[in-house]
Amino acid sequence: MKITIATWNINSLRLRQGLLHKLMAGLAPDVICLQETKVPDELFPEAIAGEIGFAHVLKRGMKGYNGVAILSRLPLVLAENTPDWCAKNDCRHISARLETGGLPLTLHNFYVPAGGDIADREQNVKFGHKLDFIAEARAHFAAYPPGRSVLVGDLNIAPLENDVWNHKQLLGIVSHTPVxxxxxxxxxxxxxxxxxRHFVPPEQKLYTWWSYRNRDWEASNRGRRLDHVWVSRDLEAGLVGCEILREARNWEQPSDHVPVSVTLKLD
Structure with a gap:
């Protein structure tokens, strides 16, 4: 079977839930992973999932900030034993087993800390938190190597030179520093x-985020690739395609991130 998984930092689900209809029209995903839902679980707008044809919802949210959710056509089972990253209980990760008709697929949805404005952990505790989060995540997956897994989310880092509009200028800017x-x-x-990057060569510019500070984001095109989809190595041969819904940056009351999707062929 083929499955399309989309990821989007929606930057407030209650404010932008209507835009999920546009996401469906643009990408036709089977699963949507959201970040920065900014809503506690008891106030989560469950009805929007039904409106877009999704019967299954998992969420982990809090008031005002952070928050992650998975909306799916396919049945989901919550992974209960996920780490409490940096012992903060701040709703930055949700994981599930996705029933695909064959072997299940493990799905991770992450919202990595942005890290503040100063790229120095001694001067900026937010940057220190970000580095600690990344280190903990690496250690976790080193201890529990992924198999038949997809990891998506706003990872808040643009790792390659062509994941930012100007590599040299942004080397000291949080999200593109060497560390x-x-x-x-x-x-x-x-x-x-x-x-x-399986589909788009590293030599080619690729962005998923454009700052609200850019009045004409399209003309300046000062973007960064902060949103990612990773697959475990055993799934690489099944990669079929990817899409970045760039037009979403021009939607009414847009997020500063745009939706991204990857399509996989599963055994």
């Missing part, structure tokens, strides 16, 4: 493949 990119690549190396 962050090395950490993210080390995490991915614990058993994953970069699914987007």
């Amino acid at each position: 962050e990119t090395q950490g993210l690549n080390a995490w991915m190396a614990e058993g994953f493949v970069d699914a987007l």
Whole structure:
């Protein structure tokens, strides 16, 4: 079977839930992973899943910030034993077993800390938190190597030179500093493949985020690739295609991130 998994930092689900209809029209996914839902579980707008034809919802949210969710056509079972990253209980990860008709697929949905503005852990505790989170995630997947797994989310790091609009200018900017990119690549190396770069050569510019500060984001095109899809190495041969829904940055009241999807052929 083929399955399409989409990921999107929606930047407030209650504010932008209507845009999920546009996401469905643009990408036709079987599963949607959301980050920054910014809603506690008891206030989660469950009805939107039904409106877009998804019968299964898992969520982990809190008031005002963070929050992750998975909406699916296919049955899901929550993975209960996921780590409490950095002992903060701050709703940055949800994992599930996805029933595909054959062997199940493990799905991880992450929202990595942004890290603040100063790229120095001594001066900026948020940056320290980000580095610690990445290190813990790497260690976890080193201890539990992924198999038949997909990891998606807003990982808040643009790891390659052409994942940012100007590599040299952004080397000192949080999201593209060497310590962050090395950490993210080390995490991915614990058993994953970069699914987007499987299709788009590293020499080609690739962005999923454009700042709200850019009045004309399209003309300036100062983007970064902060949103990722990784697949475990055993799934690489099944990669069929990927899409970045760039037009979403022009939707009414848009997120600063755009939806991304990857399609897999499963045995």
